[in-house]
Amino acid sequence: MHSLPAHLKIVAGLLFIIVGVATSISNWQAFIGYFLVIGTVLAIAKLPVKKILSRATVEIPFVLFAFLMPFFGTGEKFELLGLSLYREGLLAGAAIIAKGTLGLLVAITLSGSTKAREIIGGLETLRLPALMVQIATFMLRYVNVVSDEMERMKVARQSRGFEAKGIADWKILAQAAGALFIRSYERGERVHLAMLSRGYVGVMPVMEKPVITKFQRFSVIALPACALLIFLFTNMIWSR
Numbered sequence: 001m002h003s004l005p006a007h008l009k010i011v012a013g014l015l016f017i018i019v020g021v022a023t024s025i026s027n028w029q030a031f032i033g034y035f036l037v038i039g040t041v042l043a044i045a046k047l048p049v050k051k052i053l054s055r056a057t058v059e060i061p062f063v064l065f066a067f068l069m070p071f072f073g074t075g076e077k078f079e080l081l082g083l084s085l086y087r088e089g090l091l092a093g094a095a096i097i098a099k100g101t102l103g104l105l106v107a108i109t110l111s112g113s114t115k116a117r118e119i120i121g122g123l124e125t126l127r128l129p130a131l132m133v134q135i136a137t138f139m140l141r142y143v144n145v146v147s148d149e150m151e152r153m154k155v156a157r158q159s160r161g162f163e164a165k166g167i168a169d170w171k172i173l174a175q176a177a178g179a180l181f182i183r184s185y186e187r188g189e190r191v192h193l194a195m196l197s198r199g200y201v202g203v204m205p206v207m208e209k210p211v212i213t214k215f216q217r218f219s220v221i222a223l224p225a226c227a228l229l230i231f232l233f234t235n236m237i238w239s240r
Contacts, residue, residue, distance in 0.1 A: 001045040002113045005212055006122030008220040009114060013106040015224035019231050020102045025095035029237070031102075033230035038105045041223060047112040055108050062100050069093035116140050142191075146184050153180060 016038070023030045042052065070090040077086055110119070120140065124133050153176055164173060 001041070001109075004113075004216055004220055005125075006114050006118040007125040008122075008212070008216065009110055010119070010122050010126065012220045012223045013110050016227050017103050017106055019224060019227040021099050023231055023234075025091050025098060027234050030230050030234040031098050033234070034102055034227055037223065037226045037230070038102060038109070041109055042105065045109055045113045047108070051112065052105075052108055055111075056101075056104060059100055059104050063097055066093035066096040066100075069096070142184075142187075145187070146180070149183060150180055 016034075020031075020034050023034075025031070069092050070085040072086065072089055076088070077084055079085075114122075117140070120133060120137050123136065124130075157172075157176065162169075162172065164170075
């Protein structure tokens with residue numbers, strides 16, 4: 001899993017998500033199959049459960065929103081445990097949770113089994129616009145630099161006895177944010193000048209393309225292929 005080419009994993013994950021999104025939430029057997037497939041992939045990748053759960057916390061706001069949807073809407077209404085729920089709202093909320101979780105697990109699998117630089121190289125191999133690839137590359141490179149600068153500014157404020165306690169301190173925090181922006185902008189200017197002095201003409205050096213074996217192609221195709229087979233099989237059952 002970790003040695004598979006990044007661009008193939010990106011395509012496989014995207015196709016898997018498309019099949020999942022195209023499936024009606026009423027076809028619950030298909031979603032059981034999808035979760036079994038992505039769960040198997042996670043097991044093969046040997047990603048720590050703690051790491052998966054920590055990254056999955058970004059879905060919490062969407063889950064809370066989905067739990068509220070059955071209480072609002074129009075159409076058929078029914079009682080459950082003394083609560084009045086709308087059928088359409090319940091299906092929409094279930095769709096958000098199921099499909100969103102599938103997409104999130106695919107993203108976790110990709111990020112957990114692929115280095116960030118390899119993902120950028122994969123996007124480059126897939127012919128994503130060069131400007132977008134360069135923006136992503138610089139963001140990846142300098143997000144830690146800016147984060148470290150922000151941490152140093154925080155330590156400097158604390159060493160001078162500053163501690164944010166309320167709205168009155170927002171002015172100082174805003175000034176710190178402005179100073180951080182200016183420093184980041186100036187750093188970007190210096191980096192750009194350094195690149196120009198080294199012959200940069202708007203195009204980054206092309207990464208060496210990995211050699212892809214037949215087994216790797218088969219391994220990557222297996223994920224969306226399984227999802228498509230589950231989709232077709234369950235639709236055949238529902239059509240009967």
